[in-house]
Amino acid sequence: MKRVVLAGIGLLVAVAVIGFGIVWFSPAAQDALMRRVVVANIGGNDAVLNEDALHVVLCGTGSPMPDPDRAQACAIVYAGGKVFVVDSGLGGWDRLARFQLPVGGLTGILLTHFHSDHISGIPDIALNSWASGRRQALAVYGPPGVETVVAGFDLAYSLDDGYRIAHHGPEFFAEEGADYQPIVVDVPDRTMAVTVFEEGGVKVTAFRVSHEPVDPAYGYRIDYKDRSVVFSGDTKRDANIATFGEDADVLIHEALAPHMVHMLEEGLDGRGDRRAKIMHDIPDYHATPVQAAESANEAGVKLLVYTHIVPRLPNAIAERVFLRGVSDVRSDGVILGYDGLYLELPAGSDEIVEHDLR
Numbered sequence: 155m156k157r158v159v160l161a162g163i164g165l166l167v168a169v170a171v172i173g174f175g176i177v178w179f180s181p182a183a184q185d186a187l188m189r190r191v192v193v194a195n196i197g198g199n200d201a202v203l204n205e206d207a208l209h210v211v212l213c214g215t216g217s218p219m220p221d222p223d224r225a226q227a228c229a230i231v232y233a234g235g236k237v238f239v240v241d242s243g244l245g246g247w248d249r250l251a252r253f254q255l256p257v258g259g260l261t262g263i264l265l266t267h268f269h270s271d272h273i274s275g276i277p278d279i280a281l282n283s284w285a286s287g288r289r290q291a292l293a294v295y296g297p298p299g300v301e302t303v304v305a306g307f308d309l310a311y312s313l314d315d316g317y318r319i320a321h322h323g324p325e326f327f328a329e330e331g332a333d334y335q336p337i338v339v340d341v342p343d344r345t346m347a348v349t350v351f352e353e354g355g356v357k358v359t360a361f362r363v364s365h366e367p368v369d370p371a372y373g374y375r376i377d378y379k380d381r382s383v384v385f386s387g388d389t390k391r392d393a394n395i396a397t398f399g400e401d402a403d404v405l406i407h408e409a410l411a412p413h414m415v416h417m418l419e420e421g422l423d424g425r426g427d428r429r430a431k432i433m434h435d436i437p438d439y440h441a442t443p444v445q446a447a448e449s450a451n452e453a454g455v456k457l458l459v460y461t462h463i464v465p466r467l468p469n470a471i472a473e474r475v476f477l478r479g480v481s482d483v484r485s486d487g488v489i490l491g492y493d494g495l496y497l498e499l500p501a502g503s504d505e506i507v508e509h510d511l512r
């Protein structure tokens with residue numbers, strides 16, 4: 155018996171070595187293999203276009219701090235044929251492409267505020283949604299000031315836009331698709347939510363959160379059929395999350411662990427690194443994981459997902475330190491968000507189906 159097993163293993167190894175040898179030395183075999191890999195990697199993840207559900211994918215759960223595992227702020231929502239990107243930080247497009255998510259039908263970008271980690275990826279989303287078939291100007295919603303942000307990108311990329319049109323032709327890159335359409339969302343005060351978009355059963359509302367000196371800064375709520383998702387944007391603990399996120403299915407809330415950031419501050423300070431001051435300053439305009447859990451409880455949401463994770467969490471121990479105290483406040487319905495988390499919320503149901511696109 156043992157001999158038969160050994161002979162079997164030997165045969166498998168021999169086949170693997172011969173197979174590898176053929177691919178290594180034969181261009182024709184290499185091309186056949188590459189063709190299969192390429193086709194597999196450009197297939198679309200079209201399940202998100204199913205109109206019987208609200209679909210939410212996180213394409214960036216990091217912050218301005220470098221993190222090989224997390225792109226900067228980015229989420230994408232598919233509902234009723236509409237597609238919204240919520241914030242657009244560096245690396246968001248890389249994730250959308252890696253997860254093979256469709257962006258040609260992009261309806262618009264919703265900006266919570268204009269910190270660099272929420273806007274630096276806009277040109278990549280603009281170019282790639284244009285290449286994927288968007289023929290109209292890209293609608294960019296945001297607080298007053300969005301005109302300035304968009305005008306800057308428009309100017310900076312105007313030469314590139316010209317090269318693309320000249321090289322591929324205006325039939326492929328429709329000229330209007332190179333443009334931006336800034337849409338100023340004015341939320342007059344903290345007591346109200348303003349409807350930003352309402353079409354085809356999809357309703358987007360904006361409300362104020364607290365991220366001073368960035369003011370105003372917004373959170374967004376997207377409702378589709380009977381399902382809903384709320385984005386906190388960047389904010390310290392704010393009662394508006396409970397007010398305008400009431401009974402939502404999913405709350406995507408930012409979080410910074412001050413006890414960990416303080417360690418960074420001490421470490422930088424010990425080396426005389428001036429950036430210790432930044433670590434000292436940032437906790438005052440973000441929410442802690444425990445505070446986000448309290449807001450989720452007050453809102454009565456089914457699922458809380460942490461995003462905009464500060465600091466970087468390189469391993470399970472760091473994740474545990476980050477989440478310290480959360481289970482005392484909220485023992486169930488909490489996920490530490492990650493790039494590639496896809497939540498599917500079927501209409502007419504309470505279900506939240508979690509998929510991992512990584």
Ligand SMILES: [Zn+2]
Nearest residue numbers: 267269365388
């Ligand atoms: Zn911010």
Ligand SMILES: [Zn+2]
Nearest residue numbers: 269271388462
């Ligand atoms: Zn931020």
